[in-house]
Amino acid sequence: MLFDFRIRPPFKSFFTTGGMFGGHDGSHDPAYIDPYETGKDPIPSADKGDIELFFQEMEANGIDKAGIIGRNCGPNGFVDNADIREFIQKDPNRFFGFAGIDPNAPDAVAEVTRCIRDWGFRGISLEVGWCDPSLKPDDPIIDPVYEKVNELGGITLISLSFCYGPDLSYSDPITIQHVANKYPNMKICISHGGWPQVQSMLAVAMRCPNVYLMPDCYLYIPGWPYARDYVKAANNYLKYRTLYASAYPLRGFEQCYKGWCAPSIMAASSISCGISLKNWVMITVEMGMLKLTYGPMRAIR
Numbered sequence: 001m002l003f004d005f006r007i008r009p010p011f012k013s014f015f016t017t018g019g020m021f022g023g024h025d026g027s028h029d030p031a032y033i034d035p036y037e038t039g040k041d042p043i044p045s046a047d048k049g050d051i052e053l054f055f056q057e058m059e060a061n062g063i064d065k066a067g068i069i070g071r072n073c074g075p076n077g078f079v080d081n082a083d084i085r086e087f088i089q090k091d092p093n094r095f096f097g098f099a100g101i102d103p104n105a106p107d108a109v110a111e112v113t114r115c116i117r118d119w120g121f122r123g124i125s126l127e128v129g130w131c132d133p134s135l136k137p138d139d140p141i142i143d144p145v146y147e148k149v150n151e152l153g154g155i156t157l158i159s160l161s162f163c164y165g166p167d168l169s170y171s172d173p174i175t176i177q178h179v180a181n182k183y184p185n186m187k188i189c190i191s192h193g194g195w196p197q198v199q200s201m202l203a204v205a206m207r208c209p210n211v212y213l214m215p216d217c218y219l220y221i222p223g224w225p226y227a228r229d230y231v232k233a234a235n236n237y238l239k240y241r242t243l244y245a246s247a248y249p250l251r252g253f254e255q256c257y258k259g260w261c262a263p264s265i266m267a268a269s270s271i272s273c274g275i276s277l278k279n280w281v282m283i284t285v286e287m288g289m290l291k292l293t294y295g296p297m298r299a300i301r
Contacts, residue, residue, distance in 0.1 A: 017077030070100025123155030129164025220259025
């Protein structure tokens, strides 16, 4: 069973955030394109904004369940959580939601309550480095949001990478350690895996058993630095705390899966564990069945 923990479908307000839909730069010259476009193949469903093609691509690539990720960060993008709820209702046994929350908003805690308690979302998604004003994950202004998520037994997704905030201090993994230590019973999933401070992020995950990593595109984009470190961790001490995520539409489902299973990535692991990377991906995401509950996110024993 394959779980994809980070998907933004071509649906309603998702079209208005981040310029992710409606076309593809066919050039693969890294001197002229966004690094996220490097080696990217066309995605018919995203390029055309076609929801039926989206479902067909999911089926063709064996995506059994998928996390629908919200965004609420002011001028940097907004997805209406009501749209996420509506989309999930198309197939509630397949899709699960994470509400986009802006901690600066006066109704942030009320929105957490509505989405998790009333609508059944699995948790929330924070991109606080893109909020206005920008925040670091351990900013005290976010504490009421964390406290409510913790109270409701939800999961907190925090996007952490070089692209968030005005400088790299906003992607410092120590901010995640501060949050994880303050809320040890709250499960925290790090979208983008804290790149480029990968080794520090891995160390935080080693120290904090409530921290999970989603390296998504930072693992599968060709030539991306430090991808091998994620693979080594996933084949060893973070085998059950690394989540498979395509970050669609940054890549299509097929290209993403092939990227995670690429021989060049497989060769990066010196861990002899008797599990191919492909099998590791399948096994890891299958563990997500319990990660979707409101209880502890643990591997099936």
